[in-house]
Amino acid sequence: MTSITATSAAATASTAGKVASPYNNLNETDFLKLLTTQLANQDPTNPVDNTQMLAQLAQFSTLSAQNQTNTNLTTISDQISKLTGVPIKVG
Template sequence: MTTVSNTSGSSYIDSLKGVTDGTKKEDSGALTQSDFFALLTQQLAFQDPTKPVENDQMIAQMTSFTMADGISSLNTNFKDFAASMNSNQALQASSLVGRNVRVNSDTLIFDGTNKSYGAIEVPGKTTSMKVSIYDASGALLKSDTVTNPDEGKFELAWDGTNEAGVKQTAGLYTMKIDATVDGKSQSLVTSSYVPVASVTLGTSTADMKLNLLGLGAKKMSDILEIAAG
């Protein structure tokens, strides 16, 4: 941009200084709309009369500022939205403490009194499946066979007793499912219902972890189901 150097009173830079010094800014490092239009007015006032600013140049400057200001506002709004989402996710996760969630696992958590619950994903053409429960040493405690189970999720409940009906102590136990599917033997995928002991919050939703009793930390995406009640 060309300026006229012999302007009476003060230089172009001095005029700009007077404008910026007299304008109150919310952020000393940011150019506000009022700053922009004040500078644009000064530019027009001190332009070379023989070479005035072209309309398309002025429009380009205004468009550029508007886009930059819009992008900045969008970034701020998105950050606020993301922070709100993280806060809501954290609140929802904290409400799960003390409740049971279902995750892929072959572990049954027995508290010494109440039944332990698990689930089995039964494929089509399954003619039989043997459910076996083992203690921490690997000793077989109890087994049962189910014939012609329906395809889909099969719920199981263990009362904590062995074949003799003796109640076991509280702890971690293992379930194993051996099935006959379409005439072939295979092990089936199992999941278990486990209490949420606590929640570990991170800087984002992806960092949030549910700490499950006996199974350690799990991501929110690992949760297959939240038990009612």
């Protein structure tokens, strides 16, 4: 059994936010590829729970809608700033 000292745990926690994760760059296409791969390779005697899959789809759909809303608000803010000459910060 391996033990972790407090200093090594703290060092790991402090560097965790600084490392760029490839998971932050996933998009809808990547999500659908993962989902279909999961379905294709699941154990037929123990399939994935449908409610979990629907929850994942709903969460991804919500996140996608929020991102689109943010993009739209940024565009509107930029247009208002151009018209009025007053910068508006979104977010």
